[in-house]
Amino acid sequence: MSEAMSEHAPDGRPPLLSVRELSVAFAQGERETLAVDRVSFDIARGETLALVGESGSGKSVTALSVLKLLQYPAASHPSGQVLFTGGGEGPEDLLAMSERQIRRVRGNNITMVFQEPMTSLNPLHTVEQQIAEILFLHRGMRGPAARARVIELLTEVGIPEPETRLGSYPHQLSGGQRQRVMIAMALANEPQLLIADEPTTALDVTVQAQILTLLKELQRRLGMAMLFITHDLGIVRRIADRVCVMNHGKIVEAGPAAEIFAAPSHPYTRALMEAQPKGNPAPPDPQAPMVLEADKLKVWFPIKAGVMRKTVGHIKAVDGVSVAIRKGETLGVVGESGSGKTTLGLALLRLISSQGPIVFMGNAIDALGFRQMRPKRREMQVVFQDPFGSLSPRMSIADIVGEGLKVHHPELSAEERDARVVAALRDVGLEPETRHRYPHEFSGGQRQRVAIARAIVLEPSFVVLDEPTSALDMLVQAQIVDLLRDLQKSRGLTYLFISHDLRVVAALASRLMVMKQGVVVEEGPAQELFAHPKTDYTRALFAAAFNLETADEDAPAAGPAENG
Structure with a gap:
């Protein structure tokens, strides 16, 4: 851990940010709980430092402390300094600054990209308003100059046809587009340090790869430092220069990323490295009874326009998809955000309207109303992505x-x-x-x-699992996969498993369905598809997922790691 305590980066550069003996305590009644315990690290200009560890290890609390974003007096700092040299007059302790002083640093010298852009963006303000507000607060920029800068920023972060997105609200953008808007806001004033707190966790693998490539390109161009917080070690391997591993509020290991991955010394770091969903799904019984079938299912959402709100077209969220799942089987449904995965699951459960026959346990349910479906609900259950919501x-x-x-x-x-x-x-x-x-x-x-x-x-007989592990760290993901597999075996459950995490899918699903823009582009036994994808889209999807662990963005597609 000596490197994290040093006064300079490994190549001799003085630190831009120097965190020294930082502790964070939270008041719980008359007691205080220590969430971060004497953490120290440095970040040099142009460098990327990754803070990694499982949920509750203190990563985000440490990052929020840098900008004094924790709520006081519920949170306090029993010890520590956060020294920042970006002001031009030598190191300044950010923790000692008044609220007025720290506001000049936030959004200007140091900015932050949060994990969930939908909750971080104001739902009542347009994209242009939210980015322009930062330009006005820190640079006094407004009018045509501000609009031109907003368009320039949206172009830089890869939003197509940015002029048409100026009036869009957050709910009108995809997850990847919302995250790009957050990055544009963070980079509006060309900060010296960007703090990225789990910026790709809720995104599908292809958008993850795009966001990581974007951040690396912007970092090279602006020369900014980056504090990257994540539980995904594949991302860390790809983007970080140095790594600090946190556990129970302490840094247990620190060093160059290549060295940490090659020879982790701490038992907790080794446990993180090995925390992959393991095992293989049980082979399906071809003679098992059919639990659910759907034939050429359609879910079309009307596009209305004009004063009379006439239908001028349709969004074909699910367009002619057929599904057949036997008892005890897991069908994995994968694809990019917006491909129709969740809509398909909701339609099969009759939670949204659809067209096309749906047969559950030998009975047609597609024409049943709310009251008629109620007795069936006991047999059909769903686990959603965000358990807190x-x-x-x-x-x-x-x-x-x-x-x-x-x-x-x-x-x-x-x-x-x-x-x-x-x-x-x-x-x-x-x-x-x-x-x-x-x-x-x-x-x-x-x-x-x-x-x-x-x-x-x-x-129940049938459970739809809608991204049940995407917001969880690697150790917990592996535990949940083991749990789902054990429950399936003991209770004879049938799963429709929707996910963008193909490593989890490989450990749980016996069959795979790949969706794109509402249609199925490829389907078959999971191991066969992973080994020999037939379409360019599937190959690109697998490459984005399984090559995140390499720095070579042009590496060929690879299948999942061996599930022993």
Whole structure:
């Protein structure tokens, strides 16, 4: 850890940012909990330092402390300095600055890109308004000059036809476009240091690759330093010069990225390196009964225009997709954002309107109304991507997991219902005593286990898993994959697994369906598709996913690592 404590970067450059013995404590009633414990590191101009570690290790808290973005007095700094030399007059301690002084640094000398752009962008302001606001606050720029600069920034971050996007609101952009807008805002004043907090976590693999390439290009052109926070070691290998590994608020290992990956010395670092979803999916039984079938399913959203709001066209979110899944099988559905994966899952569950026959457990359900579908809901469940958003913050875990039992099994007494909740929590690896707590008291991985418990407590036959591991760190991802595989084996569950993480798909799915712009471009046994993709789109998708671990952007497509 000596390098992280040094006063200069390895090549002798003086640090642009020097964090010294930083500690962060959070008040919990009369007690204080130490979230970051005497962390030290340096970042030189033009350098990329990655902070890595699992959820709760203190990465984001450290980054937020650099710009004093934590809420006081709930958060405090028992010790430490954050020395920044970008002001031109020698090192200044950012932690000692007043709110007025630090505001001159934020958005000007040091900027930040957050993990989830949809919650970071103002939903009531257009793209132009949000970028122009930064230009006005820090440079006094407005009018035609500001608009020209906004267009220039959108062009730099790869937004096509930027003039047509000036009036767009965040909800009208894709995930990748929203993240590009966030990067444009961060780079508006050409900062000396960019803090990127999990900027690619919620994006599909091709957009991830594009965003990483964009950040590297902008860094080279502007000569800025970058503090990159992530739990994805493939990204770290590709983008970082040096790495600091955090665990329980401390830096347990630090050094050049190549050395850390070649010979990690700390047991925790080695555990992170090995935290890949392992094992292979169980081979499907070709004689197993069919659980769900759909033939040439369509979900078209009308485009309306004019005073009379006439339909002038359609967005073909799902356009003629056929699906057949047998009992105990996992069908993986992959593709870029906007390819129709989630829409397909919602249509199969009859949560949105669609055209085309859907047969579940031998019965046609495509023509059933809300009341008629209600008894079927017990057999068809869903686990969503964001467990924090899908779990009610006002309900205890017992109420969340038991809610479906109240609806579908009203004959159960309170004691019987509680017993089933306890059994479901045990099945997903949670202590039954935690059922009286609330979602905010759990980690991301624990919340996802609660969401899975809510789905399986009704003993369904079919579960749609919509990106259930995308927001989780590598260690928790591996645990959730093992859990889903064990539940499938013990309960005979059938999964439709929607994901952009092809390593997770390779460990869980026996068959694979590749979607693009609402249609299926390729389908077949997962191992065959990974080994021999037939279409250019599938090859590009696999290359983006499996070559993130190499710095060679022109490397050929590669299949998943061996799942032993």
